[in-house]
Amino acid sequence: MRGWKEKMLSSPGKEVLIKAVAQSLPTYMMSIFLLAKGIIYELHSAMAKFWWGSSEEHHKIHWLRWEKLCRPKAMGGMGFRDMRVFNQALLAKQIWRLMKQTNSLVARIMKARYFKNDSICVWSDAWLPGPSSSHVPTPLANANMHLMVSDLIDPNKNCSNVNMLAQNLTMEDIQAVYEIPISDRRPEDKRYWWPKGDGMFSAKIIWDQSEFKEIVLMASATSCAERVSWVIHRLDQHSGAIFLAMAWVWTLHNKRLFEDKPPSPPQILHGLSRMVMDYREYAKCVYVRPLISTLPSSNHWCPPPINWVKVNTDAVVFENGEIGLGMVGRNEHGSIIAVSCMLITANWAPKLAEAAAARFGLDVAGRMGMHQVLLESDAQKLIIAFRNRRPSRCSWGLITEDVIYKLDSFESSNVSHVKRGGYIVAHLAARICSMPREEVIYVTNFPQTFLELAAFDMQ
Incomplete structure (x- = not known):
């Protein structure tokens, strides 16, 4: 950086040079070694001297600590990296790769040298x-x-x-x-990253857990426009529209109170409409619909293709620490060909219980000799995971992989999503079992309630 001092760079030029060069050069080294605190201090000190214009002959005042310059710009900083946190994030990413890609050459060498018993x-x-x-x-x-x-x-x-x-x-x-x-x-056995729901590590999580997270969440901006922008970025689409409407009404109130300028009704209506329209255009660019909303789903039960069996599954989490698993198999005519349920003792989250119900239903279908199976559930995220056929490291990842393995064991298989009104028969099956760890299965002489609900679906 000393070679640039005679260039007399402006503040934006110094900012670009620090971020693009000074903070990028040690990236490879920091992804391999944990730098000593003294080296980190020297890096921060050199960048701070360059930023404030200090040299060996002239020492200028540093008006802000380097830690404050590492804050986001909206918080009064410059958005520089804290090299200590960045070093830890890069090393954590390498450790995650060693645990995830166990067949790589580096992972095998490290395992043979340092952790033979895994x-x-x-x-x-x-x-x-x-x-x-x-x-x-x-x-x-x-x-x-x-x-x-x-x-x-x-x-x-x-x-x-x-x-x-x-x-x-x-x-x-x-x-x-x-x-x-x-x-x-x-x-x-697999290791998963517990702070994230999907169990996958990301360097961003390390930064989110740094000392700057609380500052970002609690700090306020300096001007009214920055404060409005700060609030908008932390509200959902509906709440943002309400906030802007209230801000416009408050602006008119202040004009009437402090400037003695009573607005006319057309002005109020025109200003509010313009603000809402501008916000809608902004929301189209910022708020993106999640993948889950694009999943095709039905509001009612639909028959499967000819010669296929639709397996509806559901789980019920009871307050006493028990979970009911239920499955119902039905053909293309809507007739019930199998009903099974089981009660287990476990303190599971609803998503894990739904995954266990799907595994239970496919297990029953396989034992009954079904060849073409359409699995249907109301758990959207699980259905997406089944469709993507991707391994997961979350708490319900092993059960999801079991379901995918069982789906591949059939001659033909598929999955679909149904809303609450399309799985009432499976929901009833998950509720009727009363003996823990004992599977109840009906292949003939089905209870009358199941037959009536199945007939109601076909209507």
Whole structure:
């Protein structure tokens, strides 16, 4: 940067040079090594001296700390990078790649050298569901301190080993273990990023958790226009329109109160209409409809194609910690050919319960010898995940992968979304089971309530 001092750059020129050159040059090095605090300090000091025009002969006053210059411009800063946080984000991204791409050359070399045993330890790894990444169980007095998580699973029944849990874990931790779904395929253990819902790591999360997040959320702008812009960017489309309407009325109120300029009714109507129209044009460019709204869905039950079976599934989360799973299989005529339900004890989120219901329904369909299956559910995000056929690292990712695996096992399969009015029969099936861990299945002599609801769907 010293080679540019004779150029007498303006402030915008210095800003571009710092962001495009000074803060970009060490990116590759910071993605490999954790820089010492002294080096970070020297980098910040060199950029600050260049920004304020200091040199070896002349030392100028730094009117703001570098930490404040790293704030967004709307907060009074210049938007420069905090190199310490940026270094941590890049290294975290490399660690995530090593865990995700286990077959890469670098991952295999690192594993052979530093972590040969990649099994998850019960007492040192964070594997229990909880509010943070440091939730580990508490061992009992006579617990096995070399216990692995795989030892807590019964390989024959593919469920939790009750005896091993009772011998090593407290009752509170045992209840947390029961909340973890177990995959039918017994895949390798995977790590997921708990702050995000999809379980995938991103460097942006590291920045969001830095010291500047609270400042961005709490700070205010300097002028009225900046304050309005600040509020608009933090409201949804409907709330933004209401806010602008109130701002226009308040402006007219102030003109009447302080400038003694009473507006006429046409002026009020014209100004309000113009503001709403301008905001609608702005909203078209800013607010983008999410992918979920583009998913085709039906308001009522529709018959499947000829020789296909539509499998409707649903889950009901009860207040006593039990979850009811239900499935209904129906042919192209709307006739019921199978009804099954099961009651399990688990403290699962609704999305995880819906994924388990879909897996349960396909499992019943496979055991009954169905070949062409159309899976239908009211859970939009799950249906999108089934269609995309992409692996997921979220809390319900293993169950989603089980569903995709089961869909591929049929001769033909597809998925569809239905709204609340199209799965009332499956919803009833999820509610009727009363015995935990016992599957109830009807292939003949269906209860009269199911037949009546199915006939109502066909009307």
